[in-house]
Amino acid sequence: MEERSPDPVQEPKAYQRLLLSLVADDDPVEVQAATPAALRRLVEDAGDDLWIRPEPAEWSVLSGIAHIADAELVMAGRYRFVLAHDEPALIGYDQDLWVERLHGENDAPEPLLALFDALRSANLELWRRTPDESRARIGIHGERGPESYDLAFRMLAGHDRFHIGQAERALAQVRAGL
Numbered sequence: 001m002e003e004r005s006p007d008p009v010q011e012p013k014a015y016q017r018l019l020l021s022l023v024a025d026d027d028p029v030e031v032q033a034a035t036p037a038a039l040r041r042l043v044e045d046a047g048d049d050l051w052i053r054p055e056p057a058e059w060s061v062l063s064g065i066a067h068i069a070d071a072e073l074v075m076a077g078r079y080r081f082v083l084a085h086d087e088p089a090l091i092g093y094d095q096d097l098w099v100e101r102l103h104g105e106n107d108a109p110e111p112l113l114a115l116f117d118a119l120r121s122a123n124l125e126l127w128r129r130t131p132d133e134s135r136a137r138i139g140i141h142g143e144r145g146p147e148s149y150d151l152a153f154r155m156l157a158g159h160d161r162f163h164i165g166q167a168e169r170a171l172a173q174v175r176a177g178l
Contacts, residue, residue, distance in 0.1 A: 005162055012144040016151075019158030028157035032124060035160045036117050039065055042164065043109045046171050051106055054173035059099065062112075064167035066103040067095055068160065069116040075156050076119050079126060082139040082149045090139040090147070127153060 006014035023031055043050060046061040053060045059067065074093060081088040103112075127135075135150040147155075 012141075016144055016155060019155040019162065022158035022161040023154055026157070028154045029124060029127065031157035032120060032153075032160060035068070035164070036113070036120060038160075038164050039068065039113060039116065042167050042171070043113070049171060049174050050109060052174045054170045058170060058173075059166070060105075060174075061167045061171050062107060062109055063099050063103065064163050064170065065109060065112055065116075066107070067099050068163050069112045069119070070095070070098045070102065071156065071159055071163075072116055072119040072123065075152065076123055078139060078152060079123060079149055082137050082152070083126075083130065083134060085139075087146075088139045090141045092141065092143045 005018055042061055042065065050062045051060050053063070070093075078090050081090065130149070135153070136148050138146045138148045139152075141147045
């Protein structure tokens with residue numbers, strides 16, 4: 001069975017702790033900068049198994065990649081709201097609905113990777129040019145409460161690691177015939 005993260009709505013602080021633990025003392029810029037290549041390796045490694053779900057209720061490798069791209073899109077907006085506005089409201093989103101309703105079972109991976117690459121590049125550049133004092137600016141997340149730009153950025157690095165690992169486990173399950 002697929003390893004699951006704590007439910008971000010029911011257990012928001014546990015979810016936050018999990019993502020931060022996956023980064024620990026690693027540089028979140030380096031973690032995030034490595035993700036585009038990791039996603040491309042996943043696509044290459046998966047080959048024709050890219051679209052196969054290990055179980056009906058679990059994500060395929062491509063679904064996991066779609067979620068990572070969706071998260072980057074959401075975070076691009078959140079970062080900019082936090083930096084431009086004073087304590088903006090940050091709405092949550094249902095990751096399963098986004099994957100289910102915005103992505104097809106047989107989507108090609110390249111458009112997702114291209115979108116992700118462009119967004120990740122822009123978000124890393126935004127981080128690099130943001131002064132430290134601005135990284136402390138906060139938004140009010142609807143599920144987790146106050147979150148600084150710095151915290152959200154570190155959490156996204158952990159999010160990358162979690163979902164890359166999830167996609168790798170899905171591929172291993174598919175290949176093992178589970």
